[in-house]
Amino acid sequence: MSEKKQWELRVKCLVLDHDDTVVKSTPEINFPAFLRSLKDLRGTTMSYEQFVEYNFDPGFYEMCADILHYTPEEIRYQEAEWERAAAVTIPAVYEGLPEILHTYVENGGKICVSSHSMRKTILRDYEAAGLPTPELIFDWACPEGKRKPHPYALQETMRILNLKPEELLMVDDLKPGYDMAKACGVPFACAGWSDNQIPVVREYMQKYCDYYLKTTAELEKILYKD
Structure with a gap:
């Protein structure tokens, strides 16, 4: 799918977790x-x-x-x-994400990051993997009361980029990201391709999330209008 260009976006902004959603850290x-x-x-x-x-x-x-x-x-x-x-140590990126994210940005999509990693580490990993540079990064340096699962990162993303909740998609492998998205009315996709999908996690996420994505290719399929 990623060889095609000029698709109409369903999702205007991807808010990505970092660890075990983008890289195998x-x-x-x-x-x-x-x-x-x-x-x-x-x-x-x-x-x-x-x-x-x-x-x-x-x-x-x-x-x-x-x-x-x-x-x-x-x-x-x-x-x-x-x-x-x-x-x-620079962790490996999950297969397919570089192509998917570059195509998404080429079609006008915005990428932001909400993570418990440090900004410098996130940027290094993105550069090493050849990923598009995020528009905004909300990292561990955020005050404790504003870190994920607090909705601050999503609230600020919507304010700065002038977007509505339904125009975003939060992608994370664990419940704190889901809780943050739910608090803001933002659609949520579980990175089911993550190494962290042990049974208790998988069962909860499959039951409650808007999307449970087993592969990165499934992410690309929901970014664009039919």
Whole structure:
């Protein structure tokens, strides 16, 4: 489909999560870094499935603060360990996304990012994968009360780009992105191609999301009018 041009957009703005929606960063970077911090700070470990489940609900920050009871200093320690890991490893992009996103932008679409990664990491990964540069990025540097799942990123995207909720599509692999989209009335598509689609995540997302996309090719099919 991506070889065709001049389609009429159904979705004027894609708001993309980054980790495990665009790049394969949790298995390659985030989870190993988290385990190192967990061992240092609590002398214990966690399975990949449990880690994903906590990130799904209640969310990464809530896992650190409310479940692991990390102090603010320990949270900063964990962040520093993640930044060290992210600085030396560039994760792979999911197959098909470069072509899909370039064609989307060529047809007038806007790309924004709402993520718990850092802006510099997001931009580096986009450049390394040959992806179009996002119009707006809402990253971990946002104040705690404005990070996903808070709807701030979507509210600001609509304000800055002068768009209505129905003109956006939020794409994420986990529940915090869904919660943010739901709060704003923005359609939501689950990145079902993600490595994070363990059974509890997949079952919830298939039940509640507007779209459950098993492949990146399925994303392209919903961006344009018939």
